[in-house]
Each structure stands twice: as C-alpha cells, then as structure tokens.
Amino acid sequence: MTLRLYDTATRSMRDFVPREPGKVAIYLCGLTVQSAPHIGHLRSGVNYDVLRRWFLHTGYDVTFIRNVTDIDDKILVKSVEQGRPFWSIAYANEVILAEAYRALNVLPPTYEPRATGHIPEMHQLIQKLIDDGHAYAAGDGSGDVYFDVGSYPEYGALSGQRPDAMQAGGEEAERAKRDPRDFALWKGAKPDEPADAYWPSPWGRGRPGWHIECSAMTWRYLGAEFDIHGGGLDLTFPHHENELAQSRAAGLPFARYWVHHALLNLGEAKMSKSLGNVIDLDHVAELGIRPVELRYYLLAPHYRSRIDYSDEALREAAVAYRRVEGFVQRAAERVGAGAVGEVPAGFVAAMNDDLNTSGALAFVHEETRDGNTGLAGGDDETVRTALGRVRAMLGILGVDPLDPQWSGAERTGDLRDVIDSLVALALEQRAQARARKDWAAADAVRDQLKHAGVVVEDTPQGPRWTIGEQD
Template structure:
C-alpha cells in the first residue's frame, strides 16, 4: 500500500497505514436532512466514494459508515415551518438523497445509521464525560448539558485555532454556560419546538446536540479507534473539532487520519441551502448534462481544490468525458467487449499521490489518444489494450460507461437516457428509410435536426453511431 494522504490534523501528507493490516475503517459525516440535497453535498459523496474504491482496489476490506442527521435544530425549524412531524421531513429528504447518490453511482455505505437510532449511546457517552469532569449539566433548570472546552487542552488543534480567540458556540444562551465557547451535548425541552422531538434522559426530556451524534455512532460501528474520518472542510470547525474533544475526553482514541474535501462554490460563495445558491441533480439534467458527466465534473478536480461552478465549466467537463466515452464506443465496435485490465503507471502514481484525480484523468486522456491513433491505423491489438486500460481506470473512479450501474442510475432518475435512446433510434430509422429510397435531402434533414438537438451522428462501417454533445 503506497497511498499518501493529506491529513488535516497534522497538515502534512502522510503514508496511509491501516490500523489493522488489510482492513480500513472509515467514517464520513453525512447530511442533515432538513431539505433536499444539492450538488455541493454530492461532491463529498463522490470524493469519498473514489477514495473508498481506490482502497478496495489496493486489496483492502473497507468498512464504510456514513451517517444521517435526522434530528437537529435545522430539522426542527423545518418541522415548525411546514407543520409536519420532523421525522417525515427528514425521511423524505433522506429518500431523495439516496436516489441522487444512486444516480451518480455512489456506492451505498456498509452502514448508514440515523442519529435518532442511537440516543442510548449518546446518553452513555455524555455520562462518561460528566464523570470524567469534561461536561456539566446547566444549573438553570434547562436540562442542557455542555462540554467544558477548557478541560481539553488540545481544543482547536484540528482547525488551528486558539480557544481564547474563538467566538461563542451560539447553540444556547451564554448565561447557562461556564464559558461561552462550551458546546451543547444535550438540549432540554424548548418552547416552540415540536413536542415529539424529545427523549428521556438523566437530565430530563431532551435531544442530542449535533456533535455528540457522530462520536456515538463512530463508537457504535467502528469502535474506540478507527482509520479515516472524512467530510467537508466547512465542518472541520466546530463539528469535527468538537467530535475530537468529546471522544478523546471520554477515553476514545478516535480517528487516526482526517481527510477533508473542499467546497463547491456558486457565485463566489459555498453552495449552501442557507445562502440559496443551490443546484440539484435534476437542474443539471435539465441543462442536458447526464449524471455520469456530473460525476466526472465533481471528481476531475483534486478533492482539496475548490470548484467554482459555472455552466460553462460543467459543459466543458461533459465534453471531456464524451471524448473518453466516444473512444470506448468506437473501440468496442471494432474489437468487441474486453475485460478491464491494468492501469497505466501515471494513473496509479497520481491516485497514490493524495488522490490526485486531476493528474489521473490526464493519464486517461493520454491513453485515449493512443487508442484513437491505434484505431485509425487499424492496430486492433493496441486499440484493445488501450480500451481495457481506460475501462479499468474509469471503473475505479466509478465512471465506466459500460458499467450496468449507469443504466440502473438512469432508470432510477426517471429513465431520461432510455427515453433519449428510443427517440434517437426512431429518428435514425427514418433517416435510414430516406437513404434507402435515395431521398438524400430528407436524410440530411433528419441528421441536421438531430444536430440542432445536440445529437451528433457519425456513419461508420458498423452503422450510424450517435453521441450527445459537441462535434468538436
């Protein structure tokens, strides 16, 4: 295993060495499901899916946990606003999230726990923190319990902050805290919140704070110590900082490596529901960009690089993928189906170098150019080798267009591709009939109409081939 990863905790590139040889335990903070997901959320899912696939390719057995936060201030605010049970809102958005993950060929995690299913573990963890002197119940009768940040000397180390320079946590009135920066582990019943959003506890009826949820779920599914903790860079503070403080204060070694993906920006700021600058998969499809092309766009940039979204850059990425896809289609017609085989050395080196997908895709395009040259020269053996290599590299990135998962993804997202297939096939039948009766004007008119609709038709010895996108 030669994978090197940039560890946020140490701010350095480190060789990845699993705690248990041959096995990797991995936790990624999932979404708070107060509203439908957008493509900024999906970037984290895609980036961590690529990491997981690369670990598996290297012969490692990966236990991958990605949680669902279905109880939180934001979910309860939506419940009050919409006058619906909080769990109905959370579940509807969870279903939507899973559908969009499937549409982008993001593999399901080993376990996907919901926060509401782990209240006992959270209460147990809070009790341990109180017994160890790291947490305290508020004295104002609110039923709140707080973590005392000054009892953990390394607080702020992950994000590189000093406690004395931090702003108040802002999750409860400062009057009930020993220090404004103390954060909530447990929140007592609050006026104006849904009456069905509370559980019994030693401190009275209440619900968990956001940060304790992930500490409890990692403990439950991965044990006291695990290998990799992933998530968006935007939650490294306070969420991940607080996870570390409460878990290690409870005697749990917690995560050994921290891997954070950068944001997807729109209009100069992070794509976020709170800002309102969001796009979902359906909006992208309305632009004529397929889910497989969106996955290419989200994974082509290095995971630690900010993506500044624009429709132009999205379409450029889609065109780049279509070049790869076009080679696969042409080569398969000539040499037939091949089994994906070895990667080129440059691809493997790039992936081992902190998952440098930008360099990895450059390597794929190099092999595609070699394969196209071989096809043009009639060198079928070389073309077959290039095809096998390209499919293998795309496969580990979740982007092999011949992977049946993509056909299933199109079906799950409304059958758009199958509908386009049927309509184009009908048009090509009409064109073929016109050519058969030597009505060249009618045949050309069908081809021109398809081109105006973004469908490029190429006549080959094996019949007409069509692709969606630019003919450049």
C-alpha cells in the first residue's frame, strides 16, 4: 500500500514516489531560537517525527534534516534588549529546545545545521541569482541584496497568492528595493544592531536574510532536489514561497512534496511568544501531565487539523493514554512483555492515508479493548496477541509505555526509582495491616497514596502502582 500525502504545492493528495528507490530525504524548517520553545513549537517536532518513524517502519532509509535559525531579526532585537551576544541567546535556547525534543522522544535528526555555519553556501546562491538576473544589490550603498520577484513568473504558486495582489512582507526596511514585494537575501549592517552579528560578503558587511538560510542548508545536505519539505502552515507564505522561488530561480529543482502541519491555537490565535499567549512545558508539568502524555496529545489529531488548546483537553488526552498504558502494563505482568507483534491492516491503511494518526489510534484502542477482555476472561493468548499489536502501533507513534525512554531508569534526574522505594515501603505497611486484618489502616495507606497521585491496584501477581487516575 502506497503512502499518500497532501501536497501543498498541488493542493491535492499524491502518492509518495521517492527520488531514489528505498530512500527518503526530508527537510523540516526548525525553530528560530530567540526564546524557549512552547508546545506549539513542539507539535512540529512530534508530527514530523511520526512521519519519519512511519518511513522507517516501512523500510525506507531516511535522511532527516532539521535546521536551527540562530541569526534573525528577532534574535538581534533580544540581543539589544538584554545586552547579551546574539549567539549566547541562540545557543541557550537551542539547548532548551534539544532537551524538550529528547523529553518527548523525538528522534535526533540526521544533521541539525545552524544558519550561521552556512554563510559561504548562501553567498554562492546569492551570487548565482545576481548573475542570472534574479537578484540585485541595492544601489544606495547599504549592502542589501534583494530577490527580484518580478523576474520569477511562478512566484505565488505554492501559497496560491497572486503576485500583483501582494504587499511588502514587512520583514525589513524598504531601503532601495525596486519593488515592495522583493525580499532580502543579504542584509547590510545597521548601526542599531549588534556589532558582532555580521560577516564579510561581496556586497559589504552584513548578515543573511531569513529565507536564503534554508535554501542554502537544503542544498548543502540534501542536494539540488530532495523529497519532502515540512513546516508549519504559517510558513507557507512568505517563507516557503520565497525559499521555493529563490531555489528554483537558482536552477535547483528543490522539494518534490510540501507537507504543512496545522497550528496549535490558544483562544482565537496561534500560540506565539510575540502575542504572549503560550503554554510552555513548565505549565504542562504543573498540570501533572507527563512528557509521554503531551506527545500523545500532540500526535492524536491529524497533523493538518488545528488544535485548540485547553487544559481540559490535555487532561482528557492523558486519561486516554493512561487507559492504553494500563493495559500494556497489566498485560506485560500477565504474559510477559515479549516481542512486538504485527501492525493491524487498519492501522497501516490509516497511516498511509496522509498520516492519519487519529484514525490509526482507533485501532490502538480497539486492540486495547480486546486485550482487556482477554485479561478479564483469563485468555492469555488473546492478551499476548493484543499486547504485541498495541506495542507495535505505539512504537511507531513513539509512545510505547515499555520503551526505556518512558521507564525513567535511563533518564538522568528522574525520581522514579526513589518514588518506587517510598511506595514499596508504604505498600509493605499496607500488606502488614491486611495480614493482621486491620482493614482501616490498610485503606488509610491506600488513600494516602491516592491523595499523593499514586494509584494502587491489587493484581494476582501482587499490588502494582501507577501515577495518575484509575479508570
């Protein structure tokens, strides 16, 4: 069965046909690290991690590039406001972002290039565009270089906008543009910006424009043509439109498919630091939501469906995940973890239908119900089959409860072992109370643990405990 993806460029579903058989090259527009990430940023990482995992599951050799934009107008504004070097701000936030991705079990990219490491490639592309008549150096001595939108007739095809109806993007001062729609490839030095945020160039001291960065990095790591370009829907215009125009104008075939995920909204607007309406990981932790539950929440809707955030919706997703997790844990205690099983055909069909994770999860919950029926009826073979299938599906989605990522034992700073010892002491006290038939004392221990967020369940193999609500 062939994977079908919705391609923004053609506005249609298309069968995925790789440039090279058995291989897929993906470029995901990473973050501009002017501040710490919020969960809207992390949706992108999770969604494309699931896409990557699906390709790996179906046998592809995947090259996955996710860049870091570490030089940008917003970072320079922060640098001036805080009196810190721009690179210090960028790196500090990059470290936080990397830890957030690790916490959510997002696989590390094949390469993670920084924009500041690819100035020579940017210069090469800009010079080629100038030589071919698609770009020009400003005539005012500013050092700016602009892409000539009027020289590229297909401009606007990706976003569906008409060039004659477009306004200036507003990302840089007009200075010496020939046309308000033209965008900066290279930005000359400005007196009100940090003195260390510049590089020498054939056009004078300056720094790259936002759009040329990604074109240079895709060219460097994936070549002239690659399979999939990903990013948020909000990047379609102007960022991706400009990337496409300058790359094609430079003679690069560029991306074969454009895949955009929908946004995560808070209220009526997208989650954005600039708007001051963000939910960060600290808030999620204060709600008692674990990273695995946040990942489940972010991947559960179809990637092209907008998420309207609320604390209640996040809690509901966590409860849904805990039901599946509870089955996996009980089944593993009953029949052993064993090897993961076959992936049900319905799950495969859903994932091949434009990565329909919402539809795929329906089969996870169906197998979970069958497994719970087997547990209740003592049917170990049913339990074993359901457990293998559920773990296979959850593994593809990156949320298998038995994955060491979520066990806590291998994560530095995790308190699972400490909590386990403390709960074991409490359960020993409860067992002693039950042995002497002091039911009130035994119930009191259980209630105290529940009040602390620890749910105790009596099983044929002895008491087991979990964090969270028991359903």
